[in-house]
Amino acid sequence: MIKVTCAIIEQQGRVLVTQRSGKMSQPFLWEYPGGKLEPNETEEAALVREIKEELNIAIEPVFRLTSVIHTFPDNLVIELIPFICRYKGGNVSLTEHRSYQWSTLSDLKKYDWCPADIPVLNEYLELKQHTNA
Numbered sequence: 001m002i003k004v005t006c007a008i009i010e011q012q013g014r015v016l017v018t019q020r021s022g023k024m025s026q027p028f029l030w031e032y033p034g035g036k037l038e039p040n041e042t043e044e045a046a047l048v049r050e051i052k053e054e055l056n057i058a059i060e061p062v063f064r065l066t067s068v069i070h071t072f073p074d075n076l077v078i079e080l081i082p083f084i085c086r087y088k089g090g091n092v093s094l095t096e097h098r099s100y101q102w103s104t105l106s107d108l109k110k111y112d113w114c115p116a117d118i119p120v121l122n123e124y125l126e127l128k129q130h131t132n133a
C-alpha cells in the first residue's frame with residue numbers, strides 16, 4: 001500500500017484545491033495537493049516537501065484527519081493521509097497541476113473530486129460545522 005499525504009490548506013476562510021493535469025493519473029479531477037511519502041520520511045515532512053515542490057508555498061500541518069484506504073480499478077491501493085494545514089507564505093506557482101482555486105467552504109462540494117478525497121471532504125466539512133474554527 002502506498003502512503004500519500006494531502007494538505008487542506010486554509011487561509012482566510014478558504015481552502016486551496018488543485019486540479020490534476022491531463023498527463024497525470026486521474027486527469028482533470030480535483031484533489032488536495034500532496035504526494036507520496038519517501039522512505040523514512042514523516043507524514044508531516046513529506047507534506048511540507050510536496051507542497052513546496054508542487055506549489056512553491058510554505059505550510060504547517062496542524063491537524064491530522066482520518067486516513068482513507070482507496071483501491072483503484074487497476075488494484076493499486078493507497079492510504080490517503082490528510083492534514084489541515086496553515087498557509088505560511090509564498091505565492092502559488094504550479095509545477096504539475098492544471099489549475100488551482102482558493103475555494104469557499106460552501107463551494108467545496110461542487111468540484112469533480114478524486115474518489116478517495118470524498119470521505120476527506122465530508123469529514124472536513126463536518127468538523128467545520130461543529131467547531132466553527
Ligand SMILES: Nc1nc2c([nH]c(=O)n2[C@@H]2O[C@H](COP(=O)(O)OP(=O)(O)OP(=O)(O)O)[C@@H](O)[C@H]2O)c(=O)[nH]1
Pocket residue numbers: 004005006024025026030031032033034035036070078080114115116117
Ligand atoms: N496528492 C494527492 N494524490 C491523490 C489524492 N487523491 C488521490 O486519489 N490521489 C492519488 O494518490 C497517488 C499519489 O499521488 P501523487 O500526485 O504523488 O502521484 P504521482 O504524481 O507521484 O504519480 P501518478 O500521478 O503518476 O500516479 C496518485 O495515484 C493520485 O491519483 C489527493 O487528494 N492528493
